[in-house]
Amino acid sequence: MYFMIALGGALGAMSRYTVSKWVNSVWQAHYPLATLSINVMGSFLMGIAFVLISERAPSLEPLRPLIMVGFLGAFTTFSTFSLEIVSLMNQQAWLSAISYLSLSCLLGILALAAGIGLARAF
Numbered sequence: 001m002y003f004m005i006a007l008g009g010a011l012g013a014m015s016r017y018t019v020s021k022w023v024n025s026v027w028q029a030h031y032p033l034a035t036l037s038i039n040v041m042g043s044f045l046m047g048i049a050f051v052l053i054s055e056r057a058p059s060l061e062p063l064r065p066l067i068m069v070g071f072l073g074a075f076t077t078f079s080t081f082s083l084e085i086v087s088l089m090n091q092q093a094w095l096s097a098i099s100y101l102s103l104s105c106l107l108g109i110l111a112l113a114a115g116i117g118l119a120r121a122f
Contacts, residue, residue, distance in 0.1 A: 001065050008070020016075045031096060032084040035077050036104055042076035043108040047115020056119065 016038055023034035049067050053060045081104060088097035 004063075004066040005070040008066040008072075009074040010070075012071035012074030015071070016077060032081070032088075032100060035080050035084060036100065036107070039076050039078070039081060039104055040107045040111045042072050044111035044115040045075075046072050047112040047117075048119040049115075051116050051119035 019038055019041070020034040023037050027033050046068065049064075049072065053064050053068070085097050085101055088094075088100065
């Protein structure tokens, strides 16, 4: 089980790095759009994985550590998210800090619900 978590974590971290580099190369912004995108995407994927593993295909339960704990745990970036909010606050970019916090939480929850809804629809 620990090997599966480690493997998923390595794949999730490499995926996070790749997506982050791509988002930052496409959108040159002074806003943590890469982390926001990754957290929303990860929430959406967590919703799908939850339904698939818990409801649709219980035979996939042995993959939960690989997918949900390892891959998605390393792919999403809550610690980076927290650091970016504090950095924005230290720069006194209050509107950016508040909007980033609010959008991340709201969109993350909506994405997770959408993932659950989509997975349950099929």
